[in-house]
Amino acid sequence: MTIKTPKGPPAVQAAPGEPLVASSREPGRARGARRLTLGDMAEALQVSTATVSLALRDSPLVAPATRERIKAHALAAGYVYNRSAAALRTARSNMIGVAVHDILNPYFAEVFRALEDELGRENQVVLICNHRDDVARQQRFIDTLMQHRVDGLVICASVGTRVEDINGLADSGIPVTLICRDVAGARVPVVRSDDVAGARMVVSHLIAQGHRQIAMIGGRRQSSSGHDRNLGWKLALEEAGIDVAAQLDIPELMTTADGRDAVAQLLSATPRPTAVFAFNDLIAHGLLSALRRAGVEPGRDIAIAGYDDTDGAASRTPALTSVWNKPDEIGRTAAALMLRQIAGAPVTEMPAPILPELRVRESTPPPKPGGEGQARGA
Amino acid sequence: MTIKTPKGPPAVQAAPGEPLVASSREPGRARGARRLTLGDMAEALQVSTATVSLALRDSPLVAPATRERIKAHALAAGYVYNRSAAALRTARSNMIGVAVHDILNPYFAEVFRALEDELGRENQVVLICNHRDDVARQQRFIDTLMQHRVDGLVICASVGTRVEDINGLADSGIPVTLICRDVAGARVPVVRSDDVAGARMVVSHLIAQGHRQIAMIGGRRQSSSGHDRNLGWKLALEEAGIDVAAQLDIPELMTTADGRDAVAQLLSATPRPTAVFAFNDLIAHGLLSALRRAGVEPGRDIAIAGYDDTDGAASRTPALTSVWNKPDEIGRTAAALMLRQIAGAPVTEMPAPILPELRVRESTPPPKPGGEGQARGA
DNA sequence: GCCTCTGATTCAATCGATTGAAGTGTTGCC
DNA sequence: GGCAACACTTCAATCGATTGAATCAGAGGC
Structure with missing residues (x-):
């Protein structure tokens, strides 16, 4: 059993959960020759x-x-x-823990690659965890890492993470850097791109193309990225004098499969949107295939924009308009902040959000003349 | 600097590469309160x-x-x-290292998830490394892990890995399990699917559909998976009495972008293939989009089959015929073997290759009547 | 009363590297 | 000759948990 974490404070306490080791005569060195010391x-x-x-x-x-x-x-x-021995003496493990919700997402893979490159240069080993937006999983991982005395934590906080937990970690003396998602009130540096601005760019582009019915699909609104991209979408609409309440807004979706599944809802909406802003490229990909299958040709009958500009975006047919939010820069910056904190320099000033770039491609043409959704004004 | 690894033997030796620590008065405990012991x-x-x-x-x-x-x-x-202290005493770190060439590949993400689930149950932490098919990177990672005294290594060996290196590791007493790719002559268990059989299945399916010009695109022929799938392709062709030498065979490609780039070569081949067996789904995706862009409709004008049956395969248009090679089973089996070895039971019998399953979908129709490539016999 | 046994607890050595302080021997200078 | 300075090298304590062996208290048997 593992000691359960207490109700309130940062749950970093923990005790060894393993059963007692099947004792071998000489401690350690279970099998194989004794190692040279x-x-x-x-x-x-x-x-x-x-x-x-x-x-x-x-x-x-x-x-x-x-x-x-x-x-x-x-x-x-x-x-x-033997780093265990050295770690015991020096209280430095040369390990950094990274927790994200989905390494399957190419966006994170990109962030991770940059992190690993930078930290590897300093002989730090990177431990990854896929917390799958499950707070308990995330906490379990952090507990384990604390037991391993990692030198620092890079966290894309799971939805539902309490700010006290993050601050508690920081107070306990371990360098923490948040990435991609902010946790309101956290006293640690956050490296993220400006999601409000990014969403605004892409939605403004859709508006400039002439669209007036612009749906937003996906994003966990409890997470800062979901919230902010949704906000950017609203701001752009308001700015153009478009009624936000009249727009289709489907939250919570995250994956390609989710995007596929959302098409029915999208096509049955009245008025039917002429453009869609997808929370991420995965969702956009799902939309693209399911729409085509439904006989609605994306990039002609309907405009679709994604977010993240991951690898597949440019190569799809139609090539996907997306927002490039510079994952490598996020990874590199986070790594640098981490190293600085580990070196003992407390990072007080918050790094500025990174400004994303809009990449316009074929998937976002002007609305089809005479298409539905045109009729209705603001 | 790091001590260079010697020419011959397993290069697991290494020395701490870091500069001397900026000495703090009391050893360890750089910042933050002293921890409870x-x-x-x-x-x-x-x-x-x-x-x-x-x-x-x-x-x-x-x-x-x-x-x-x-x-x-x-x-x-x-x-x-404090696991460093315990690790020093018990010579057990409760960490397992995993090295693959590309975590970006959804196939590996699946394997990894299974591994993590199984090993996490035993309180093992999993360290991942993306070696990117670079032997030096792989070796650096393994060296570091050995210094951390990981309890075991799960390796999808980089192209060019020498068998002595693998056997050297095993001989030094650390449990090693290979996954996905075999290394000829290695004295460690290998968990992989039967690539020859898988390729044979899919190519036989294409032949059954009536195709006679079946190209194979991609795969590093130096890796066992690349070699074996290529072999399966050849065997299926020979079995049907089709001249293998007359087929288009483009090796080395691995990514979506590679697939896209291969289309020119594919379309200019004479006779033009009526079907393509892609080494993996990523390449198939690349082919699909670039072909459509070139005006050749996959699933109608040309048949395309992938391999791995990753997430996106079923949802593409056309839905991609692919070979499902059970990544979760590979992950689970590897984890089990790992735990058994760690527990002290030497694994001598080699696990049988896992038999993949063909999943036929829309992308592999019979050849277009009157299409090119038909003219030429075997 | 003495001895054994059992269950609970403690003693103390140990894992292997790090590092402040102390100890060498040599050189150089006045 | 005396002494300081310097360049190396070593001593020995230390990090924190683990565990075989030892101890101890109390129960039970003869």
Whole structure:
């Protein structure tokens, strides 16, 4: 069993949940040869463990000749550095935990790649978790990471994450950086793009094309990205004097399958929208295929815009208009913030939201002359 | 700097690459309050650290009343178990490393999810690495994991991985399981599906539909999956008495973009293939969109089959015929094998390859009567 | 009264690397 | 010759949890 987390405070407490290990005679080293230690090498080379330790880390304290001798020996003997031991002593694990809701989403894969590249450069290993927007799963993962004494946490917070939990983590001394989604009131840096602006760009583009019935499909409105893109959509509509309440607005959807399933609802709406702003590209892809199957040709009979500009967007038929929100920049920035915090510099100023870019392609033509939905004014 | 790995043997040696830590007065605990230890709690409760340790792990050696008292205190005080310390003592880290070439591929995401679910149940944390088919990247990752003393490695070996490296790892005592791709001569279990059979199924289906010009597009022929699917394609053709040498065969491609780019070559081939067997769904998706753009309607003018049956396959237009190779089963099986090895049971018998399933959909109709490529016999 | 047994608890060594302080030996300078 | 400075090297304590062996209290048997 695992000690249950208490009701209130940051639930980072935890106890080892495993059953007692089937005891082996000598502690550790269950199977396979005993591993070489610093001490073994010190003995073999007739120096102290201190010297070996320092030499392997290129300390200027050891004479170059000694250092080379030691390194050569380590290499030849197949020495493998033991980070558990080092971590115990230094209280640095060189591990960073990353929690997102869906690594299957190419957008996160992109963020993750950038993070990994930057952090890998500093010898940090990255642990990923797919929390699937489940707070309990997310918490379990964070608990485990805390037990492993990770050096920092990068979190795209699950819907429903309490701000006290995030702040509690930060207060306990571990560097935390939020990405993609904000958690209102959190006292940690947040790296995200400006979703309001991005949504506004794309919806304004649809309006400029002449559309007046513009549906928004998808997005968890409890998450900051869902909320903000929805807000941007509303702002753009209002700005153009279009009645927001008269627009189709379907929340909560997230995946390609969801997009597919939403088509029935979309086509039966009256007045039928002439344009759709999808929360993300996955949903847009789902819409594209299901619409075509329903005999409504996207990019001709109806305009569809996505968000994220993931890999497949440009190559679809029709090529998908989307908003590129610079996942690599988010990953790189988050990594840099992380490293700075780990180095001991508290990050106080919040990084500015990254401004996304609209990429107009074929999927968002002007409304079909004489199409439905035209009749109705604002 | 990092000690360079030697020419020959398994390059798992390594030394700490980081610069010396900017020394803080008290070792460890850079920032934030000192964390509670077993000792602290022992003192507070007037018991020994041994009792606390045993109590938290539900040992029958401690009296139930004592155990509850200790657990309650741990919870209230916010104790966080230190796995570095435990790992040092027990030589068990409760971490498993997973290396694949592309987590972006939904197929691997599926495998990974299954792995994570199964291993998470045993309190194992999963570390992933995207080696991008780069042997050096893969090796760097493995080195780091060895330093962290992971309990096991699950590897989809990068193209170019040497069998000695894999066997060297295994010999050094760490449980290793290969997935998806075989490495000839490796003395470790391999969990994979039967790619020869899968390819054969789908190509035989195309032949049964009446096709005689069946191209194969994509797959790294140096990897076992690329090699085997290519072999299955050839076998099916030979079986039907079709001249393999007369078929278009484009190796090395892997991504959607690659598929898109291959269309020019595909359409200019003479005789032009009436059917295509794509190495994976990503390539098939690329083909689908680029073909339609070129005015050749897939599922009518040309038959396209994919492989992996990933999420998007069924929902494309036309719905993609594909081979489902059971990623979740691969993940679950690999996890089980891993746990068995970790528990000390050496796995000697090789698991049987998993038999994939053909899923026929709209994208593979019979050849168009009177179409090109018909003229030419075997 | 003495001994054994059992159940609960504690002792103390251990895992392997790190690092402040202390200890060498050599060189250089006055 | 004396002494400081310097360049290396070593000593030894330490990080925090685990666990085989030892201890201890109380019950029970003869």
